[in-house]
Amino acid sequence: xxxxxxxxxxxxxxxxxxxxxxxxxxxxxxxxxxxxxxxxxxxxxxxxxxxxxxxxxxxxxxxxxxxxxxxxxxxxxxxxxxxxxxxxxxxxxxxxxxxxxxxxxxxxxxxxxxxxxxxxxxxxxxxxxxxxxxxxxxxxxxxxxxxxxxxxxxxxxxxxxxxxxxxxxxxxxxxxxxxxxxxxxxxxxxxxxxxxxxx
Amino acid sequence: xxxxxxxxxxxxxxxxxxxxxxxxxxxxxxxxxxxxxxxxxxxxxxxxxxxxxxxxxxxxxxxxxxxxxxxxxxxxxxxxxxxxxxxxxxxxxxxxxxxxxxxxxxxxxxxxxxxxxxxxxxxxxxxxxxxxxxxxxxxxxxxxxxxxxxxxxxxxxxxxxxxxxxxxxxxxxxxxxxxxxxxxxxxxxxxxxxxxxxx
Numbered sequence: 549x550x551x552x553x554x555x556x557x558x559x560x561x562x563x564x565x566x567x568x569x570x571x572x573x574x575x576x577x578x579x580x581x582x583x584x585x586x587x588x589x590x591x592x593x594x595x596x597x598x599x600x601x602x603x604x605x606x607x608x609x610x611x612x613x614x615x616x617x618x619x620x621x622x623x624x625x626x627x628x629x630x631x632x633x634x635x636x637x638x639x640x641x642x643x644x645x646x647x648x649x650x651x652x653x654x655x656x657x658x659x660x661x662x663x664x665x666x667x668x669x670x671x672x673x674x675x676x677x678x679x680x681x682x683x684x685x686x687x688x689x690x691x692x693x694x695x696x697x698x699x700x701x702x703x704x705x706x707x708x709x710x711x712x713x714x715x716x717x718x719x720x721x722x723x724x725x726x727x728x729x730x731x732x733x734x735x736x737x738x739x740x741x742x743x744x745x746x747x
Numbered sequence: 748x749x750x751x752x753x754x755x756x757x758x759x760x761x762x763x764x765x766x767x768x769x770x771x772x773x774x775x776x777x778x779x780x781x782x783x784x785x786x787x788x789x790x791x792x793x794x795x796x797x798x799x800x801x802x803x804x805x806x807x808x809x810x811x812x813x814x815x816x817x818x819x820x821x822x823x824x825x826x827x828x829x830x831x832x833x834x835x836x837x838x839x840x841x842x843x844x845x846x847x848x849x850x851x852x853x854x855x856x857x858x859x860x861x862x863x864x865x866x867x868x869x870x871x872x873x874x875x876x877x878x879x880x881x882x883x884x885x886x887x888x889x890x891x892x893x894x895x896x897x898x899x900x901x902x903x904x905x906x907x908x909x910x911x912x913x914x915x916x917x918x919x920x921x922x923x924x925x926x927x928x929x930x931x932x933x934x935x936x937x938x939x940x941x942x943x944x945x946x
Contacts, residue, residue, distance in 0.1 A: 569767065572827050579827040583782070592902070592927040627929060628771050628778040629828045703791070725939040728791040730826060736935040740924040 576607035582632035583732035614661035621655030677719040684721030775806035781831035782931035813860040820854030883920030
């Protein structure tokens, strides 16, 4: 089953002039997005081909931008933050246009798209949105819909206006556990739940 | 309940002359150990005070060395790889001696100890060892012992001689899911399983 994740980088740089030495600060939290990509795609012995990730970058001068990663096309992905930040930088070096997904490398695309634009596109495809948050149905008790799309903030949850955008569509609130977790840890839980169910 | 993890860095540098820009290569996989520490300790809103991690570093000129991290004493921990690699470097800059845990910063200690030495020390404390591996009892069905100590390799599983050292003690084999996972993802699964059981 296809597993889609939308991750919102509220402060994440949309221009490529960030320092690899300071992904949390100058990158606006690109380290967090890198860890999320690693957990969405990396098995110890390969790539999760059934995964798809949309990063929404909302920081810096060229906001917003979206980067799409398709597991079925990726040739490989090293899980370290710096390698993944290099892929993000390459995507930010390409001119992003509205309504177009420009190819960067196999499985990586960039577009001048907002969170709302990506929601609209995936909704047209038939996705059901699942907001991963502290309060919600427990993941283990949750019956996965046909085409699930999980939505997470980076270090902070969705803003009021992002929630409003989401609530225009069919969605569910789901929680991965009883404490407050980093986004990449939530993605790990979702992925291994899929594995357990053999979906 | 105290949660202890031993993570073996088979190639991990034991001297501080590695490049922050190349933790997988020049650090011998210190990026992997950093991600493991982040998942062992970092909640979205604080530190897991009940966690304790022993890194066993087996690469480079001064092998082996062990670095101990105690959640109850740590003042904070940023989850990005570079910040954590900075703490590891500080520990490697200190002279490590056999039979002594030298303090580096609050909650961080270094010793000239091998995997076998750490197993012996924790066994004396009453730990039950749990080898996280692909084949084993499912984590969800596993009844946690009193003082559990989880053992993982970094990118590669335990060597034959490490398994032999472990098998001299009381131990169990436990699996977190049906596929082959990175060590940090396994730690996430264990931590959130503890949370679910409110242990």
